[in-house]
Amino acid sequence: MPDRVRVLLLCEDRDQENFFRRICRRFDKRPRVRIAPRGIGSAERWVRENFADELKAQRKYAQERVGLVVVVDGDVQGVAARKKQLDDAAINAGLQKRKKSERVAICVPTRNIETWVVAICRDGDFNETDDYKQTVTPEEYRKAPRIWLGNENACPLPSCLDARQEFTRLDGQRP
Amino acid sequence: MLTRLYIDNFACFVNFEFRPARTNLLIGDNGTGKTTVLEVLGHIIDLNRLGISVETCFPFYRRTAWDNRDKQTFEIEVEHESELFKYILEIDHAKGPSETRTTTIAREEVTHEGKPLFRFAQGRVELYKDDYSRGPSFEFSNKRSFLANIEQSSENNKLVWFLSWLGRIWRFHLDPASIKRGGVSQGETTGISVLGDNFSSFYRHLMQDQPQVTERIKEELGSVISGFDHMRLQPLGDRSKGLFVEFSSAERTPVYPLPFSFLSDGQVVLIVLYTILHALGERSTLLCIDEPDNFVALREIQPWLQRLSDRREAQAIIISHNPEVIDYLAADTTFLFTRRGSGLTRLEEVNFSYEGGLKASEQIARGLIGSRNAG
Known part of the structure; x- marks a missing residue:
């Protein structure tokens, strides 16, 4: 078995962290986390502004099998717009934008991570436009990543399918 | 709550x-x-x-x-x-x-x-x-x-x-010297003391009462402390039992025992910290830990905090001056304690800024947070 990837998770808040850290454990038993401080205003902007530094570090230590997982909520912008914003942040910092060959996964839960949690845990149709944030229970937060890992079809939302594909950038495997 | x-x-x-x-997270100057x-x-x-x-x-x-x-x-x-x-x-x-x-x-x-x-x-x-x-x-x-x-x-x-x-x-201010002094148990206790000086007696109770928890602790510590295999209590006469940690190494097999007091300060604190989460975490209503980062290697601090964060419904109060703890827990609620001279304590919830790109810990170190610094 090849060496495991060492993962840095860059995310907006604790709810994103608690979901994606469990996914990242598939690749690294002890992923490291950088998370936006509470109360700073736009956590998405914090992630974007720190993305360039982490991308630079990822490139410097690429031979060490380090991986970078970036998480920002899609909100009303959506997946493509968020990824473009991150590309622009890299370019503005004097870096080349993310390449397909790099171990950098960008996950954009849309509308937000709670949309995924309800789509994973509940029966029914859910969309990426409505906001389910206030309805999620602690139990749903806890069990959602486990279900997501155990069932590829657990969440058919486009942003979720895109994230599964993004994770293949870490080591060619889907989580 | x-x-x-x-x-x-x-x-x-x-x-x-x-x-x-x-x-x-409680932050603020000493005193x-x-x-x-x-x-x-x-x-x-x-x-x-x-x-x-x-x-x-x-x-x-x-x-x-x-x-x-x-x-x-x-x-x-x-x-x-x-x-x-x-x-x-x-x-x-x-x-x-x-x-x-x-x-x-x-x-x-x-x-x-x-x-x-x-x-x-x-x-x-x-x-x-x-x-x-x-x-x-x-x-x-x-x-x-x-x-x-x-x-x-x-x-x-x-x-x-x-x-x-x-x-x-549960309230803790762990002290490795006290923990090591308590490496010999005279009986069982159902909780860990503030300093951790009754740890071996608590572990004795766990082995009797919740062996499945000791298995979880063993599994977790195996990935945290290099060479850690398991802990055991060895009879020393009368009712007393000494706590030993069995280690494995590349140079020597099978495992070999070390008395608890022979471990490093950081190792004993890690053992107690993970035991707290596994043994008390589930049944605690409020976990208060004063400087859990003391003596612990830099790489080991965040994994323990992540385990703490996994307990979504339980309440926790952590005191720390450590940048590693501050930057991770700044995503939750941070309270700043201040005093003018030796006067009364004032408390305020902190909102960090990201202008200038400084980490939360660096904002604290530079004295840039709190209303007395505003404007």
Whole structure:
């Protein structure tokens, strides 16, 4: 078995962290986390502004099998717009934008991570436009990543399918 | 969940109010009262759960130094399923004719949604039933809390729930030297002390009572401490047992034992920290840990905090000066303690800024947070 990837998770808040850290454990038993401080205003902007530094570090230590997982909520912008914003942040910092060959996964839960949690845990149709944030229970937060890992079809939302594909950038495997 | 702690006329606290959230980071300069807040919780529990005398828990010299009032007040509010439990304790340190101080409980109350469950005043206990109707009333000493004597009945479930909630607050300020000194157990204990000096006795209890938990601890520590295999207690004669850690190494097989006291300071703290999460985490209502990062290697701090964060529903209060802890827990609720000179403690919730790209810990180190620095 090849060496495991060492993962840095860059995310907006604790709810994103608690979901994606469990996914990242598939690749690294002890992923490291950088998370936006509470109360700073736009956590998405914090992630974007720190993305360039982490991308630079990822490139410097690429031979060490380090991986970078970036998480920002899609909100009303959506997946493509968020990824473009991150590309622009890299370019503005004097870096080349993310390449397909790099171990950098960008996950954009849309509308937000709670949309995924309800789509994973509940029966029914859910969309990426409505906001389910206030309805999620602690139990749903806890069990959602486990279900997501155990069932590829657990969440058919486009942003979720895109994230599964993004994770293949870490080591060619889907989580 | 603890939603409010009020302290008046104790150490550096005058009319002090703390409204914690689910996960709380307490920061501030040395001597601003962070540890003392947790001490107060400990003293209240000593008084009304362990039955220790009020004079021992709250001696008169712990009143605020520049405050001449004889009365101290402590209040605790706990929210449970959207209902509010409130505890009030008033202590009197009146001067007697010979200038000596007499410390007594002037008033002690537990209410639920504003209605009485327990009252003590003027040497008289009044008990109430779950429907708030009057129960027994009798005289009792004002030197101790009668709450320590409460036993469950079919009519006092609310009061017993509240007392049980208080009894499951765990407070730690781990000290490796004390932990190692306690490496020999004389019996079993059901909890870990503040300093961790009874750890081997607690582990002895765990092995008897919850062997499945010791398996989880073993598994976790195997990935945290290099070469760690398992812990075991070895009889040393009479009732005493010594705690040993079995290590494996590339140079020597099979495993070899080391007495607990031979481990490094960081290793014993890690062992106790993970034991706290696995053994007490599930059944604690509030976990208070003062500087859990002390002695622990930089790479080991965040994995433990992540495990703490996995306990979504449990409440935690962490005190730290460590950048690694601060930058991780800044995503939760941060409270800044300040004092002007040696005056009273002020408390404010912190909002970090990201202008300039400084980490939360760096903003603290540069003195850029808090209202006194605003503008």
